Amino acid sequence: MNEVIALSNKVNQEDIETLRELIKDIDTAMLTTVSEEGLVSRPMKTQEVEFDGDLWFFTKKETNKYEEILHDQEINVAYAGKSYVSVRGRAEIVEDLDKKKELWSKAYEKIMQTSYDDPDVVLIKVRAEAAEYWETGNFTKKVAFLYNRMTGQSSKSSDVNETVELNK
Template sequence: MSNLSEHATTSDPKAVETVRDLIGDIETAMLTTVTDAGLVSRPMKTQHIEFDGDLWFLTKKDTAKYDEILKDPRVNLAYAGKSYVSISGRAEFVEDDARKKVLWNKMYEKILDTPYDDPNLVLIRVTAETAEYWESGSAVKMISHLLKKAVGKGSDPKSEPGLTETVDLTSVPKP
């Protein structure tokens, strides 16, 4: 895809709010971690907490992603819905039983095959650093553009349909 330097970067609160609105209704993100063999992505259910620059997920400690994040905390989250959002940041593990209990629901018990008070269960907090988003009026146009770009045609960043901007989230004030 495109290089970060090709786009205007902003820390405008309205742009941050736009990112919040764009990911608000998307249930699942693709979490990409760094491994010795390269990059690995897997689906993760985003916790429904007001986005303030942090995103929350639940996982078990006995997983590959846990080891990968311990070794290299750089991650990317990709959201796809009516719009597309790519969020880069740093992940860390948080032991907070009260927060786990608040975020927990029966679906997790089935997916993770464990209760919320399992000591193997841990929270992942991703502190977002940048977000790129594309608001597309037509997914067909976006897919067409991406395919053209993949084969070396239409690589002019100014021709990207609906690319809004890159948002610097490192200066977002936390409540």
């Protein structure tokens, strides 16, 4: 079954809910950035907040991914669980103390060995532009295309509207 989801200037809540369901129970995502040497992926803890079109991750300013995002905001986030999900988007560094406090948990304190109010701690906000997902047990690739909120591109101008058999 082929699914193409296109959003106009308004966020389509049904499309957001589809992606929310696919990633809600996956604790770790792979964040891919662009370095001087090429693409780099690393595991990131998934936020325990409902996906609303934006993904959030914590990092520190002293990391390579921080520098890579400052240089090139195009990223990819991949999830593997009951489904495989690949989200393409644009990253932004957010230093808002209230937002950091809202998203912080004891797990981050242990992982990052600091607190949310450490000036070295920042958030990576990923604005989802497109997403693809494959459900395990179903060998048909299902595509969900989110409207590119930055350029106004519609799904009619994309090449992601075909079904691909992964295994026969």
